Amino acid sequence: MLRTVLLAIGRLLAIMLLASFFGAMLIRVAPGFSSDEQQLNSGLSAQSIHAIREARLANSDIPSYYARYIASLLRGDLGISQSLNQPVREILRDRLPITLRSLMIALALAWLLGLTLAIAAQIVNSTPFTFLSDGVSGAFISTPAAVLALLFVLLRWPPEFAAALLVFPKIYRYCHNLLRESYELPHVLTARAKGAGPWRILQWHVVPTALPQLLALIGVSISIMIGVLLPIEVVCDVPGIGQLAWQAAESRDLPLLVNLTLIVALVTVCATMLSDTARSYFTHNPESKSDRRLLSMIRWRSAA
Amino acid sequence: MKMIRIAAAVLLVFAAVATLGEKYIAPAGYEHQFRESPDASPSSQHPLGTDDLGRDRLARLLHGMRVSLLLAPLAAALATALAAFMGGLAGYFGGWVERCLMLLVDVFLCVPWLFLLITVRAVLPLNISPEASVVVTFALLGFLGWAASARIICAGIRDMMKSEFVWMARAAGFSGFKLIRLHLLPNLRGTLLAQFWISVPVFIITEANLGVLGLGVSEPLPSLGSLLGELQRMVMLRPEPWQFVPLIVLIIVVSSFQILLGKHEVRA
Numbered sequence: 001m002l003r004t005v006l007l008a009i010g011r012l013l014a015i016m017l018l019a020s021f022f023g024a025m026l027i028r029v030a031p032g033f034s035s036d037e038q039q040l041n042s043g044l045s046a047q048s049i050h051a052i053r054e055a056r057l058a059n060s061d062i063p064s065y066y067a068r069y070i071a072s073l074l075r076g077d078l079g080i081s082q083s084l085n086q087p088v089r090e091i092l093r094d095r096l097p098i099t100l101r102s103l104m105i106a107l108a109l110a111w112l113l114g115l116t117l118a119i120a121a122q123i124v125n126s127t128p129f130t131f132l133s134d135g136v137s138g139a140f141i142s143t144p145a146a147v148l149a150l151l152f153v154l155l156r157w158p159p160e161f162a163a164a165l166l167v168f169p170k171i172y173r174y175c176h177n178l179l180r181e182s183y184e185l186p187h188v189l190t191a192r193a194k195g196a197g198p199w200r201i202l203q204w205h206v207v208p209t210a211l212p213q214l215l216a217l218i219g220v221s222i223s224i225m226i227g228v229l230l231p232i233e234v235v236c237d238v239p240g241i242g243q244l245a246w247q248a249a250e251s252r253d254l255p256l257l258v259n260l261t262l263i264v265a266l267v268t269v270c271a272t273m274l275s276d277t278a279r280s281y282f283t284h285n286p287e288s289k290s291d292r293r294l295l296s297m298i299r300w301r302s303a304a
Numbered sequence: 305m306k307m308i309r310i311a312a313a314v315l316l317v318f319a320a321v322a323t324l325g326e327k328y329i330a331p332a333g334y335e336h337q338f339r340e341s342p343d344a345s346p347s348s349q350h351p352l353g354t355d356d357l358g359r360d361r362l363a364r365l366l367h368g369m370r371v372s373l374l375l376a377p378l379a380a381a382l383a384t385a386l387a388a389f390m391g392g393l394a395g396y397f398g399g400w401v402e403r404c405l406m407l408l409v410d411v412f413l414c415v416p417w418l419f420l421l422i423t424v425r426a427v428l429p430l431n432i433s434p435e436a437s438v439v440v441t442f443a444l445l446g447f448l449g450w451a452a453s454a455r456i457i458c459a460g461i462r463d464m465m466k467s468e469f470v471w472m473a474r475a476a477g478f479s480g481f482k483l484i485r486l487h488l489l490p491n492l493r494g495t496l497l498a499q500f501w502i503s504v505p506v507f508i509i510t511e512a513n514l515g516v517l518g519l520g521v522s523e524p525l526p527s528l529g530s531l532l533g534e535l536q537r538m539v540m541l542r543p544e545p546w547q548f549v550p551l552i553v554l555i556i557v558v559s560s561f562q563i564l565l566g567k568h569e570v571r572a
Contacts, residue, residue, distance in 0.1 A: 005511050011410070026424060097330045133333035144509050146516035147551055223414070231513055249423045257423070261415060262354060268414045 001198050008273055016265045023104035023261035027254045028062045055263055069253075069258060079255035083247065088259050091244065096263070099229060099240035102160050107225050109164035113216075114171030122179045123198045133176075149235035159236040166228045171221055178213055182206045210280040219275030223268045312560035323370035330363035332388055335524045345544075352546045356535060359524075364552055368526035369557070372508050375442040380503035381448030384496055392484050394454070395461025402458065409458075412451035419447055421510060425519040432526035441520050441527075445507045453499040460492050480540030498565075505561035512554060528554050 037216075072079060078088035117133045135235030140148075145166050152162040182188065188205045196205075241260060248256040325567060332338070332350075342358040344350055352361035366489060394405040397536015412420070432440065461484075464470055473487050489496070508528065514520040516536070523530065531550040 011407070015410050015414050018407070019415050022411065022415075023423070035331060138559045138562055139555055141562060142505070142509065142555045143551070144512040144516060144529075144532065144554070146513045150516065150535050231517060234517060245423065261423075265411075265414050269410075272414070279357065 011272065012266075012269050014132055015269050016262055017070075020258045020262040020264040021062075024062050024069075024254060024258050027249075027252050027257055047050075069255070078259050081248075081253055081256045083251035083253040083256070088255055091256070092241075092259065092263070095240055095244050098238065099233070099242065102163065102229060102233075102238065102240060103214040103222070103225055105160040106163035106167065106229070107221060109161065110167040110221065110225070113164065114168040115175055117168075117172050118175035118179055119202065121176055122183055123202070133172065137172045140165050141169035141173075144231075146231040146235050149232040152232075153236055159232050159238055162236075163225060163228050163232050167221060167225050170224060171217065173237055174217055175210075175214065178210050179206060182209045185209060216275045219272040222271040226264060226268060265283070308563055312563040315556060315560045317367060319560075320373060323366050324374060326363065326366040326370065328355065330360055330366055332360040332363050334364045334526050335359065335366040336363075343422050343548070352549055356531050356537065361546070361549070364526040364531060368528050368550070369553065371438060371521065371525070371527045372511060372529075373557070375422070375438060376504050376507040376511065376524070377500075378446075379442040379446040379449070379507045380500050381511075382443070383449040383503050384453060384500045385505075386447070386450035387457055387499060388489060388492075388496055390450065391454035391457030392489060394462055395458040395465065395486055396488065398462065398465075398467040402462075406455070406458065409451045409454050412448070413455075421445070422514070422517065422519065425514055426447065429472055432522065434522040437520070438525060438527070441511060441514060442507070445510055449503060449507065449510075456495060456499065457492060460495050461488050464488055466489060501561070501565050505558045505565070508554070508561075 019150070041049075069079065080086065081091055082089050084091060102112045114137075117137070121130050121133050142165070145162075148162045148166060149159060152159055162256070183201075183206060185205075188201060188209075191205050229240070230242035230245060231244050232238070234246045235285045237243070241263070245257065245264075248260060326334075330351075336359065338344070338350075338354055338358040338360070340358070341350075341354055343356050344354040344358075346353045350360050350362065352365065354360055355364070390405055390409070394402040394409075421444060424440070465488075468486060470483070473483055478487065506531075511520055511527060512529040513534055515527055516533045518533065520533075521527040522530040526552060532554065535547065535551070
């Protein structure tokens with residue numbers, strides 16, 4: 001158990017470090033890395049412009065920059081943004097809650113819509129309904145995030161809804177396939193043949209079977225949602241992490257982009273790991289809560 | 305369902321034929337400016353009107369579709385080839401080679417793809433020729449879009465390495481790249497083809513996203529993304545539905561791909 005946890009932490013750290021190092025390398029090789037807009041400011045003295053240039057060039061040796069960055073990160077110092085001239089910690093403190101809030105709302109809406117439609121398609125079991133829900137999800141899965149964001153700006157609708165509409169088709173499709181397979185399992189067919197109602201079948205026979213894979217999808221959906229939120233925040237002018245990443249990439253802001261890559265990798269890996277852990281718990285542990293409920297129900301039925 | 309698949313295939317063929325027949329359908333050409341009629345409404349001469357520079361929208365749409373329909377498969381082929389190479393190496397050698405390569409795959413998968421792509425494209429130069437911008441955009445899609453496929457291919461090769469025919473081939477003296485090239489990859493043809501076709505609509509949408517953000521194909525060359533970027537000029541939703549034709553065409557094309565690929569959908 002301890003070995004598994006240590007391996008997972010090691011993998012998490014390796015991925016985070018590699019991802020942020022990759023981000024730093026990208027910025028370093030980008031054209032215009034050594035220049036700064038402030039160098040064009042005619043109000044600055046020659047010494048100030050020279051100091052700005054020196055500050056930029058100090059970060060040009062990526063391995064040594066990265067070693068210094070890790071050392072200061074261990075002390076809790078995230079550095080200072082070159083473009084915003086503000087401590088990265090303060091910027092993140094302002095921006096991170098905005099993106100996390102959008103992420104939560106959009107994810108909740110996407111799951112609500114996707115799962116409800118998938119369940120409804122199974123329970124209603126009518127071709128027109130499935131055709132309609134497949135069509136709606138197909139239309140949104142084929143729409144670029146930036147275009148939908150643009151339409152939401154024009155319509156003055158909340159950008160979280162746009163993110164939810166872009167992610168719900170993936171949840172719907174996966175859940176729809178999963179539930180369809182679960183409904184074809186022998187024990188579900190037996191329950192149906194014995195006259196169990198649709199909600200009872202769903203609650204006691206389908207959900208416990210599908211739960212591990214649904215939990216795995218939560219982690220994946222978080223990763224997808226972060227990717228979707230980036231263009232939405234840029235187009236809708238939401239002052240979150242996505243917009244910040246865009247600005248950091250455009251202004252070659254090395255400290256900011258390295259920290260952002262680190263955060264995005266951390267959130268994504270943690271979400272995936274938690275989903276995997278939950279999935280393996282529900283898959284392998286025969287005494288899980290849902291199983292205990294199922295077993296007690298069977299015993300109660302047998303006794304009756 | 306079969307009828308829907310046939311309809312989707314017909315729509316795709318129709319789109320491909322339309323892009324090839326651009327010269328006959330919209331003879332004006334995608335860069336010719338009708339300076340006397342900018343922002344014109346649809347007419348017999350310009351069925352979709354003209355843009356703010358007086359260029360025929362239909363000609364630009366057809367040419368943009370051609371760019372996307374031609375280059376998205378090329379980018380998908382590049383991504384699939386890279387995935388086959390990396391996944392093949394990881395699955396064949398196993399051990400620490402597999403662990404290192406899969407760690408690299410994890411890095412690519414853990415940083416959301418669109419985040420990675422937009423960041424990489426933003427740090428590349430934007431003042432390049434239109435032709436170079438097309439190559440850069442789609443090459444980036446290919447170079448950054450291989451990770452998920454590599455994991456699937458690695459798993460396939462790993463399973464195959466335990467099969468009897470591979471043991472027999474190894475006993476007959478096949479090893480290394482010869483074994484991968486002659487025995488392993490041909491048996492993964494179905495998986496590789498599925499990964500290729502799955503990537504095509506994803507790359508079309510991603511190019512559109514980049515185009516809307518101004519990071520795609522440069523002017524005057526059109527692409528579906530750059531045409532959709534024109535929607536940004538709209539201050540409010542006006543009764544000019546023809547401006548949404550590129551979006552509708554994109555949805556139809558990508559949906560057709562999705563319908564045709566329904567059975568190959570990858571489970572998360």
